[in-house]
């Protein structure tokens with residue numbers, strides 16, 4: 001055995017204690033860690049002949065990379081939609097690494113990891129009050145979840161024309177309708193050969209909305225002359241967290257033949273609170289739903305789930321079966337996740353989610369969601385009150401989309417604000433206006449954080 005490897009194995013306890021201590025130091029100081037940095041990292045491009053051993057590698061990491069790590073898992077990183085990690089999720093994630101299972105079947109000898117995943121899916125659907133007829137699994141993010149759901153939708157579309165697209169390739173134009181799809185859905189359409197430019201854009205509802213306009217949806221459907229189609233709807237658009245009218249969409253199902261997908265990456269968490277669950281009313285009737293776990297569930301990257309109606313399981317298997325490998329057996333006899341999603345070998349991604357769900361329960365998540373909305377509203381209040389800023393859209397849930405009174409100052413303002421390292425927000429375009437988004441999905445964020453940030457915003461504004 002290589003002597004470094006042998007030695008590391010002998011001192012593994014010491015290594016893990018060092019890492020644990022470093023982890024605690026990071027987390028204890030997370031609220032003070034800068035959310036941006038101007039420091040640059042010196043590049044290394046050659047691997048040394050002799051390894052350093054883990055302790056010396058840790059020292060290198062601490063010299064070169066650690067000081068440049070921004071507090072993106074902390075309470076004031078409001079850019080994109082960036083969640084943190086609960087204590088239970090950290091524990092589950094560490095154990096997923098230690099046990100290092102290749103999560104596949106739920107039946108194979110000693111393979112409990114598939115069972116843990118199936119159980120976690122049940123826990124999540126219970127958290128969201130979804131019916132039991134969804135089959136689900138873990139993928140690396142909402143992008144891959146959208147990809148998985150839309151792959152099954154593609155296969156469904158082919159079946160409407162007696163074609164097997166998974167086997168024979170796509171031989172028909174696939175009709176896709178959507179109003180405000182997330183960029184990752186377009187990327188998925190590109191990856192699936194459906195074509196990202198082939199989306200028929202439905203108008204948005206009247207008023208300051210991003211949700212689809214049901215009247216225009218019907219018009220666009222009528223123009224398809226009875227052709228089947230895929231509808232991509234939103235439970236939470238990224239700019240304003242607007243929700244499509246799922247009950248209205250559901251009533252169209254009796255009239256038209258379509259696959260209904262909902263991207264509920266973070267908006268799906270509205271289901272956790274009786275105050276906000278009306279936003280997703282009717283979503284349980286969809287064919288497929290995307291939910292991200294590394295956003296509002298607050299588990300580490302990379303974690304998301306798909307929910308696809310069980311009645312489509314054959315279509316799903318046709319899309320993903322790994323059946324050419326004889327040693328894996330007949331996919332119909334032995335359930336294995338590898339026949340139902342893009343990856344073959346897989347980490348036990350369900351474990352952090354299982355830990356956090358078991359640890360905090362329905363009430364824990366109800367409160368987490370409500371706390372995040374409460375800080376969102378207090379931030380929105382500041383934007384409404386202060387004469388230098390204005391809201392670009394109503395606040396539906398957990399994101400504030402705003403601009404400056406003088407829109408031309410948005411870019412320099414944001415650049416200076418982010419450079420303080422006290423907060424991080426992302427620029428956006430909303431209905432042709434330059435704006436800024438602040439999204440709240442981290443359990444650590446408090447109203448004190450909002451006060452700290454708003455004080456900073458006032459200072460930056462005065463300096464412009």
Ligand SMILES: *Cc1c(COP(=O)(O)O)cnc(C)c1O
Pocket residue numbers: 081140141142143144182184185236237238263264265266292304
């Ligand atoms: C974040 C997000 C995605 C993409 O998710 P990843 O986890 O980054 O792959 C898709 N849809 C919506 C609505 C999102 O907010």
